[in-house]
Amino acid sequence: MNQNPTPQTSHDTGDYVTVNIGPSHPAMHGTLRVVALTDGESLIKVDPEIGYLHRGVEKLGESLTYHQFIPITDRLNYCSAIPNNVAYEMAVEKLMGVEVPEKAQLIRVIMMELARIADHQVCIGILGVDLGAFTPFFYLIIQREEIYEIFEWFNGARLTNTFGRIGGVDADLPDDFEQRWEELKPGVRKANDETEKLLTHNRIWMDRTIGISAFSAEDALNWGFTGPCLRACGVKRDLRIDEPYCMYDKFKFKVPVGKNGDVFDRYIVRMIEMEESLKIIDQAYKLYKEMPADAPLMARVPKVIKPPAGEVYSALESPNGELGFFVKSDGSAKPYRIRIRPPCYMIYQAFPELVEGELIADLVACLSSLNVIAGELDR
Amino acid sequence: MDLKKRVEQCLGPNNFVVAMIECQGDLSVEVPKRSVVDVMRLLRDTPDLGFNFLSDLLGVDNLDLNKPKKKPKKKTEEGEGAETEEELKEKGPLPPRYEIVYLLLCLERNERLQVKVRVEENDMEVDTLTPVWKAADWPEREVFDMFGIRFKGHPNLKRLLMWDDFPAYPLRKDYPLEGQGEERHLIYDD
Amino acid sequence: MDDWLIAIIKVVGIWVWVLLIAVVMTWVERRGAALIQDRPGPNRAGPWGLFQPLADGIKLFTKEEIIPTKAQKLLYIIGPLLFSVPAFSAYAVVPFGDKIVLGGKEIILQVSDVNIGFLYILAIGSMAVYGVILGGWGSNNKYSILGGLRSTAQMVSYEVPLGLALLGIVFVYGTFSLRDISLAQQGTFLGFLPNWGIFKQPLGFILFIVAAYAEANRVPFDLPEAESEIVSGYHTEYGSMRLGLYLFGEYVNLVTISGIIVALYFGSWHIPYIDLGAYLGPISWGIVSFCIFFLKVSFFLWMFVWVRWTLPRFRYDQVMGLGWRGLIPLALFNIFITALFIQLTV
Numbered sequence: 001m002n003q004n005p006t007p008q009t010s011h012d013t014g015d016y017v018t019v020n021i022g023p024s025h026p027a028m029h030g031t032l033r034v035v036a037l038t039d040g041e042s043l044i045k046v047d048p049e050i051g052y053l054h055r056g057v058e059k060l061g062e063s064l065t066y067h068q069f070i071p072i073t074d075r076l077n078y079c080s081a082i083p084n085n086v087a088y089e090m091a092v093e094k095l096m097g098v099e100v101p102e103k104a105q106l107i108r109v110i111m112m113e114l115a116r117i118a119d120h121q122v123c124i125g126i127l128g129v130d131l132g133a134f135t136p137f138f139y140l141i142i143q144r145e146e147i148y149e150i151f152e153w154f155n156g157a158r159l160t161n162t163f164g165r166i167g168g169v170d171a172d173l174p175d176d177f178e179q180r181w182e183e184l185k186p187g188v189r190k191a192n193d194e195t196e197k198l199l200t201h202n203r204i205w206m207d208r209t210i211g212i213s214a215f216s217a218e219d220a221l222n223w224g225f226t227g228p229c230l231r232a233c234g235v236k237r238d239l240r241i242d243e244p245y246c247m248y249d250k251f252k253f254k255v256p257v258g259k260n261g262d263v264f265d266r267y268i269v270r271m272i273e274m275e276e277s278l279k280i281i282d283q284a285y286k287l288y289k290e291m292p293a294d295a296p297l298m299a300r301v302p303k304v305i306k307p308p309a310g311e312v313y314s315a316l317e318s319p320n321g322e323l324g325f326f327v328k329s330d331g332s333a334k335p336y337r338i339r340i341r342p343p344c345y346m347i348y349q350a351f352p353e354l355v356e357g358e359l360i361a362d363l364v365a366c367l368s369s370l371n372v373i374a375g376e377l378d379r
Numbered sequence: 380m381d382l383k384k385r386v387e388q389c390l391g392p393n394n395f396v397v398a399m400i401e402c403q404g405d406l407s408v409e410v411p412k413r414s415v416v417d418v419m420r421l422l423r424d425t426p427d428l429g430f431n432f433l434s435d436l437l438g439v440d441n442l443d444l445n446k447p448k449k450k451p452k453k454k455t456e457e458g459e460g461a462e463t464e465e466e467l468k469e470k471g472p473l474p475p476r477y478e479i480v481y482l483l484l485c486l487e488r489n490e491r492l493q494v495k496v497r498v499e500e501n502d503m504e505v506d507t508l509t510p511v512w513k514a515a516d517w518p519e520r521e522v523f524d525m526f527g528i529r530f531k532g533h534p535n536l537k538r539l540l541m542w543d544d545f546p547a548y549p550l551r552k553d554y555p556l557e558g559q560g561e562e563r564h565l566i567y568d569d
Numbered sequence: 570m571d572d573w574l575i576a577i578i579k580v581v582g583i584w585v586w587v588l589l590i591a592v593v594m595t596w597v598e599r600r601g602a603a604l605i606q607d608r609p610g611p612n613r614a615g616p617w618g619l620f621q622p623l624a625d626g627i628k629l630f631t632k633e634e635i636i637p638t639k640a641q642k643l644l645y646i647i648g649p650l651l652f653s654v655p656a657f658s659a660y661a662v663v664p665f666g667d668k669i670v671l672g673g674k675e676i677i678l679q680v681s682d683v684n685i686g687f688l689y690i691l692a693i694g695s696m697a698v699y700g701v702i703l704g705g706w707g708s709n710n711k712y713s714i715l716g717g718l719r720s721t722a723q724m725v726s727y728e729v730p731l732g733l734a735l736l737g738i739v740f741v742y743g744t745f746s747l748r749d750i751s752l753a754q755q756g757t758f759l760g761f762l763p764n765w766g767i768f769k770q771p772l773g774f775i776l777f778i779v780a781a782y783a784e785a786n787r788v789p790f791d792l793p794e795a796e797s798e799i800v801s802g803y804h805t806e807y808g809s810m811r812l813g814l815y816l817f818g819e820y821v822n823l824v825t826i827s828g829i830i831v832a833l834y835f836g837s838w839h840i841p842y843i844d845l846g847a848y849l850g851p852i853s854w855g856i857v858s859f860c861i862f863f864l865k866v867s868f869f870l871w872m873f874v875w876v877r878w879t880l881p882r883f884r885y886d887q888v889m890g891l892g893w894r895g896l897i898p899l900a901l902f903n904i905f906i907t908a909l910f911i912q913l914t915v
Contacts, residue, residue: 019711041715041885051540056556059549063556094403132788132882138606204789204881221486224433224514242489310402313482313493315434326437326480330444341435341482349517360715361792361884378540 016044019360023052029126030374034351034363041359046352053378061338066092066166066305069338074160076340077376079122080115082151083318085163090245091314091325092166093299095307103295104168105246106288111154111163112246113277113284117188118147119319119371120270127267127368128199131208136195143191146184150177166305168298173288181285185278192274199267206264213354213366215261223353224346227321228269229370233261239317246316251283263369273319306333320344320371342376382406382490389425390418407480407493412505415481415496419511422483422492430483430492436508436518437480438526442552445473475499477526481508498528507533525550579680580661587660591820592622594870601874632809637709640806644707648803649811652700653818655693656825662689663828664748665862667838667846669855678859679748686745687735690829691728694784697822698724701793704815705803716803719885720786720793726892727783727790730776733900737773737907738766738833747829751837755844763841766834772903774834776896781826783892786819788877792885827869831862838862 022033031052037045057076061069073088074081086108093100100108121144125137148158153174155161164170174180199205215225220233230237238255240248256272258265309331315324321343328337347370354370355363383399386408390396395418398409410418422430475497483492498505507530508515519530520539527548530536538545545561547554596611596619603610611618636645666678683689698721705717742750754764762768783790793803804815831837838858846854883891 017711019715051538051542054540056549059554059556097403128881132791133880134602135606135878138608142607198879199881202881204883204887207887208881208884221432222513224512237486311407311480311493312403312405313435313491322434324435324482326435326482328439336444337437337439339435339437345517346514350513359884359886 015039021363029367029372030377032367032372032374032377034367036360036363038360041361043356043358043360043363046355046363048348048351050348050374050377053374055379057379058338058340061335063334065333066307066335069335070165071160071162073340074162075375076342076379077119077318077320077323077373078159079373080119080319081160082111082115082163083316083323085161086112086246087314087316087318087323088325088327089164089166090316091312091327092305092307094314095310095312095327095329096166096301096305098167098299098301100168100246100299101296102247103172103288103291104164104297104299106284106291107169107173107297108164108246109248109251109284110173110281110288111151113281114147114150116277116319117274118144120274121191123319123368123371124195124267124270127263127365128195130364130368131205133199133202133205136198139191139194143184143188146180146187150180150184153180165298167301168296170297172297178285181281185282188274188278192271196271200271208361208365209264209267209369210262211260212263212358212362213261213369215350215354217261219350219353220261223350225321225350226346227317227319227343228266228273229261229321229347231256232258232265232269234259239315239322243315247284247287250287251280253280253283263365266369304333306331311337315341318343320373320376321347340376340379342379344370344372344377348372348377382492385427386422386492389421389428393417395421405491405493407495409495409497412496412498415494416506416508416511418494419481419483419508422494423511428485429487430485430490432484432486433508433512433514434482434484434491436482436515436522438522438528438550439478439480440476440526440550440552441474441478442476445476477503477528479505479522479528503528504531505529506531509533524548527551575674575676576680579676583660583665583680584657586665587657587821587824588817590824590866590870591817592626594820594823594874595622595625595816597870598874598877601871602878605875605878626813629810629813634809634811637806639709641707641709644703645806646811648700648704648707649807649814649818650700651703652697653814653821655696655700656818656821659690659693659825660821660828662686662747663825664751664832664837665828666855666859667751668851670851675851676855677748678855682746682748684744684746686747686750687829687833688745690825691732691735695728697818700815700818701803704807708803708806710806713803713805716793716805720803722885723783723790723793723888723892724786726889727780727896730892730896730900731780731784733897733904734770734773734776734780735833736900737770737903740904740907740911741766741769747832751832751839754836755839757842763836763839765836765839765841770834770903770907772899773907776900776903777830777834780892780896781830782873782876783888785822785826785873787823787873789880789882790888791877791882792888823870823873824866827866827873828862830869831865835865 016037016039019036019038020033021036023031033049033052035047035049036043057072060072064072070085070088073084076084121140125140128134128136151161152158154171155163215233217233217235220230221235225233226237234257236255236257241255253276256269258269307329309329311326311328313324313326315322322341323343324341326337326339326341327335330336351367351370355366358366383401383406386406387396387399390408390410395410395414396408397411400407422428477498477500479496479498481494483494496505505528507519509519517539519533520536522528523530523536524538524541525548537543541549547559547561599621600610600618611621614620614624636642661680662683664679668675668677701720701724702717705713705720738750739745742753744750754766756764758764767774786793804812807815838861840861845857849857
């Protein structure tokens with residue numbers, strides 16, 4: 001099959017028909033392209049093509065200072081920008097050997113978990129829209145707007161919040177955070193409840209999602225899966241528990257694990273993770289309230305950051321999986337090499353294996369459930 | 380036993396260890412290029428190491444690092460990284476320009492290991508890791524796309540992020556940030 | 570007044586009325602969706618967005634009529650016509666009230682009371698399938714062809730349970746004519762249950778409603794126009810008034826189907842237990858029966874909107890499986906049971 005950037009209209013190979021889906025298509029999340037060889041409705045061969053949103057972020061990082069790179073990390077997984085920022089900051093802090101004060105860590109945890117809820121809300125909403133259930137999307141998005149209000153209020157930006165600084169956090173939580181939080185919690189729970197009522201036990205939903213693109217645990221580990229997609233396959237792996245960072249070892253929360261690795265399991269894993277995030281934020285906020293009001297928010301870092309020469313890799317559990325940063329420094333004020341390990345990169349390369357043999361309708365369902373975000377994939 | 384000692388015990392006997400570096404708690408092992416697949420299999424199958432997950436695969440271009448430093452300020456940096464720079468200056472010929480870094484993870488013990496392979500400019504071919512872990516598929520394509528390092532035996536070694544006929548390799552240090560105007564030569568069918 | 574003049578007035582009147590309902594339905598759909606989804610909906614064009622359908626109509630009328638270069642011209646143009654004209658024509662045999670007496674003449678509130686009744690509707694409705702397949706094929710676009718194929722298969726498959734469910738009604742009431750069936754739904758049986766079709770044919774009602782949703786291409790059976798999968802299916806390449814014909818044809822289909830459901834299963838213009846016709850004068854009875862009928866029709870129209878925004882959509886093979894392996898055996902079973910009942914109680 002041709003892989004030219006110019007789309008082709010029709011190209012029959014015998015009885016099979018090549019259908020080009022994307023890059024501009026209502027169902028492709030961002031700019032993804034899938035060239036599918038189909039036999040009527042069933043897929044014979046699937047070829048994903050990426051790179052339509054490649055912005056040369058890694059090259060750009062080599063000509064910016066360490067601080068100037070933080071806004072660029074916002075634009076990676078743009079549905080939840082905060083874990084990207086914190087992952088990068090943690091990598092640089094590890095390279096410099098800087099210890100972040102506790103209060104800053106708690107604020108990071110609170111914000112990251114809010115971003116996790118926001119990301120899962122979008123993912124599940126869009127999964128519903130792609131399968132024809134339009135209403136849960138609205139219930140979830142209305143709550144996401146409330147989370148955006150908290151972000152905007154903290155930092156001034158709703159979507160691309162350049163959160164935190166290398167060494168800590170730039171500002172404290174607002175005074176009325178408690179009141180906002182107490183209003184947000186029941187709202188998110190209610191939206192999740194409504195979504196569950198509409199979808200989880202709905203016969204049509206179950207027919208559309210159970211058994212679609214089921215994946216075994218060995219295959220998932222071989223392909224490098226992490227995050228909700230791996231947990232749906234039955235592997236209990238969560239970086240917040242296995243390699244705790246940012247005081248996560250002080251919080252009690254459950255990690256949902258699925259069985260078959262199909263679309264339904266990924267959906268349920270994300271729904272439960274949203275609930276667990278609410279519990280984590282509660283516990284983190286309780287600890288935060290016990291901190292003295294004048295506890296430091298930033299570690300002592302020089303104004304111009306020049307980490308010692310060396311290379312380090314640091315990862316955290318973003319809503320999609322293991323988001324890692326490999327930062328190599330040569331001792332100057334600009335990084336020598338930054339490599340971003342996107343979670344959906346490893347997951348999307350297994351897409352042909354996940355989807356071959358299914359129908360076109362299942363291709364869309366599977367793609368939505370993987371939560372592939374083009375900004376992160378292409379960088 | 381300490382991870383460093385275990386790795387030495389496993390890889391040492393076959394002279395697989397060229398160098399070992401530790402930086403802020405991350406252990407990095409350099410292995411010869413010809414034996415990278417065997418090393419990976421050893422690391423995966425040895426019971427007390429058990430690195431069974433390939434987290435990432437990336438390329439680094441050390442062109443600027445290998446150049447003699449002009450500004451005196453950088454030479455006085457303390458830390459483990461500075462040792463490698465001293466070592467580089469002591470060696471006569473320049474070290475290989477490219478390196479490929481493999482990030483491995485042991486799921487049971489939650490230990491990470493970086494395995495490095497140096498690639499010379501005049502022999503830019505490395506065996507592919509896809510028979511060991513399928514996760515190496517797209518990262519190797521990206522290393523080929525960005526640096527030009529070919530992987531022998533890769534099932535589909537085509538460019539990944541840039542378009543198929545792109546003539547240069549963007550992440551190399553001698554490729555300018557603004558590009559060289561390749562997009563002006565794109566031809567579209569009419 | 571001559572009969573033919575009355576007939577023309579009825580034809581034009583019902584045509585305009587159905588078109589009006591279709592136009593109002595676009596507004597109901599959008600405001601209903603917004604109500605269910607916890608948001609305001611269109612509220613700029615006039616009070617409560619009531620002029621929104623007018624705005625949509627003006628937009629569709631004034632857009633440029635484009636025919637793609639590689640499209641098959643004849644098929645491309647005929648498609649929308651074949652889809653919307655049968656939708657309007659099918660309403661000819663659906664009653665919209667009892668009778669009214671004007672100027673000494675008794676006029677039945679139905680355009681024409683043919684004795685083949687809903688057979689005519691089934692026949693005309695099958696023509697709509699041509700509209701879809703020709704539109705899809707004539708657009709010369711892979712997505713349109715996919716949508717056209719899916720839709721054809723679905724509509725043809727679901728005509729069988731539709732017909733079989735209606736067969737049960739024929740057994741019970743002994744006639745095809747919609748007016749006779751409506752008249753027969755007066756009174757009660759078993760002492761307290763009204764003579765409505767739903768009580769005499771409960772399984773038939775469920776089968777009919779499901780098959781009707783499939784025929785109307787509405788969620789959960791709307792995969793021919795599944796926006797997220799194949800862009801817009803068979804009307805991807807259509808714009809301006811041709812698209813308008815497809816969209817209005819769809820809504821008019823809904824009105825027709827709701828009219829049939831009310832006429833056959835929900836007592837037409839009757840209210841349970843009270844025989845209003847005996848109390849009211851002829852003119853007022855005509856008007857009241859018209860109002861009752863359309864109140865019931867609007868309930869079913871609302872149900873279409875309600876279900877659309879609640880349920881996800883089926884996959885193609887699941888739709889086929891449901892039709893052939895689920896509904897048809899049930900419909901045959903329904904006929905068997907109905908025949909048995911009639912045999913045993915007569």
